[in-house]
Amino acid sequence: MKIGVIADDFTGASDIALTLAEGGMPVSLFARMPDKPADTDLGAGVVALKSRTAPVEEAVAQSLATCDWLLSQGAEQIVLKVCSTFDSTPAGNIGPVLDALADHIGAETCVVCPAFPENGRSVYQGHLFVGDRLLNESGMENHPLTPMTDADLRRVLAAQSTRQVAHVRAQVVSSGEEAVASGLTQSAHVIVDAIADADLRTIGRAARDIRLLCGGSGIALGLPENFGFQPQRPAWDSVGGPGAVISGSCSLATRGQVAAYRKVAPARKLEAEAVVRGDVSPTGLADWAMAQSSPPLIYSSADPDEVRAAQKTYGRENVAEAIETVFSNLAAELSARGLRRLVVAGGETSGAVVTGLGARELKIGPRVAPGVPLVRHGEMALALKSGNFGGEAFFSEALQLMESDG
Numbered sequence: 001m002k003i004g005v006i007a008d009d010f011t012g013a014s015d016i017a018l019t020l021a022e023g024g025m026p027v028s029l030f031a032r033m034p035d036k037p038a039d040t041d042l043g044a045g046v047v048a049l050k051s052r053t054a055p056v057e058e059a060v061a062q063s064l065a066t067c068d069w070l071l072s073q074g075a076e077q078i079v080l081k082v083c084s085t086f087d088s089t090p091a092g093n094i095g096p097v098l099d100a101l102a103d104h105i106g107a108e109t110c111v112v113c114p115a116f117p118e119n120g121r122s123v124y125q126g127h128l129f130v131g132d133r134l135l136n137e138s139g140m141e142n143h144p145l146t147p148m149t150d151a152d153l154r155r156v157l158a159a160q161s162t163r164q165v166a167h168v169r170a171q172v173v174s175s176g177e178e179a180v181a182s183g184l185t186q187s188a189h190v191i192v193d194a195i196a197d198a199d200l201r202t203i204g205r206a207a208r209d210i211r212l213l214c215g216g217s218g219i220a221l222g223l224p225e226n227f228g229f230q231p232q233r234p235a236w237d238s239v240g241g242p243g244a245v246i247s248g249s250c251s252l253a254t255r256g257q258v259a260a261y262r263k264v265a266p267a268r269k270l271e272a273e274a275v276v277r278g279d280v281s282p283t284g285l286a287d288w289a290m291a292q293s294s295p296p297l298i299y300s301s302a303d304p305d306e307v308r309a310a311q312k313t314y315g316r317e318n319v320a321e322a323i324e325t326v327f328s329n330l331a332a333e334l335s336a337r338g339l340r341r342l343v344v345a346g347g348e349t350s351g352a353v354v355t356g357l358g359a360r361e362l363k364i365g366p367r368v369a370p371g372v373p374l375v376r377h378g379e380m381a382l383a384l385k386s387g388n389f390g391g392e393a394f395f396s397e398a399l400q401l402m403e404s405d406g
């Protein structure tokens, strides 16, 4: 293995695994820390953690253990995959995890760039933009767990880190890889501007000898080439058979996808109240789903008022846990009944579903949308979608692509 990735959530892991696979690297996505050696022909190994909002000490411990395993498999470069909106709080977890990784592997310089231009995330003058809005005016300032109220990444990271934070400007990046490389000689976490994929490729080339990087999936765009890999479309063998869609994301994009899919397929909505009370049976839901003549949708996605009301009555954690448990058990029931195609919306929801399926190692297929690949778990095809990603017809597109030959 040449590149080892520690991803702080599940959909984020599949996002960067897609970038590396499209860069021509054989990639495996590990749903948990493997307890055995990886295939020797692997170019990159991506380990999905659930550390984005975990207590700091837990996030650091999990990340260091993962780093050790990746190094033991031969990884020459370690990437900490975080959200392209830099989701974190003043307590962490990006800064503390990055500091600990840098100390652990003796990395003086760490490149930090969450830009993902294809999905509208760019870094300019050290500030993170979502489309034409600064991060703190993009809606992320209202995120329930990691509200992002400052777009200046230098300040955000400095508040979380004990290391020096430096900056390489867009003007330097556009001068080319040698100019960038000369900015990467300081002992610091270095925020690097990037507004286009070409910038990320320049940064990737400049970071050839840097052992620790941190970013969204865009940070990996230029890395496979350093190891002699050439871009290619990931292979896919068609998967037909029964399908379903599970959606636990309440993001605006997902709610649009739910509304569009409801018009063309059978759908059942799970009310948070019924789930918390234990009135929803995964077995009954699985029986209903398998009896449909086209892939049905089962969702808890709701608008912010509905979510707030349920959280107020039952507590945020209780509602989330109850819904995730139902989806996890539902996935297991569907798999036992021979489901072959499954689309999941939401990062936490995807983590719960993959746990329910007992998946350990997933192979990466072609993209359904920027940041979302098809993935293969045994005989089953999956698409694990970050809440914010994908167009309105994403669910239908994913199910169709699964049946094609890639």
Ligand SMILES: Nc1ncnc2c1ncn2[C@@H]1O[C@H](COP(=O)(O)OP(=O)(O)O)[C@@H](O)[C@H]1O
Pocket (backbone or CB within 6 Å): 248, 249, 250, 251, 254, 271, 272, 300, 301, 302, 306, 307, 310, 311, 319, 320, 321, 323, 324, 345, 346, 347, 348, 349, 350, 385, 386, 387, 388
């Ligand atoms: N109707 C609802 N009310 C309250 N919480 C919900 C509801 N539906 C889903 N949730 C919870 O909201 C969270 C959504 O997070 P996630 O799946 O990561 O989506 P996203 O990728 O959009 O952040 C999950 O923990 C899920 O269980």
Ligand SMILES: O=C(O)[C@@H](O)C(=O)COP(=O)(O)O
Pocket (backbone or CB within 6 Å): 009, 011, 012, 013, 015, 016, 082, 083, 084, 085, 116, 216, 217, 346, 347, 348, 371, 385, 386, 387, 388
């Ligand atoms: O980098 C990104 O934006 C995604 O890969 C990601 O991490 C999204 O997280 P969720 O929206 O919580 O799925």
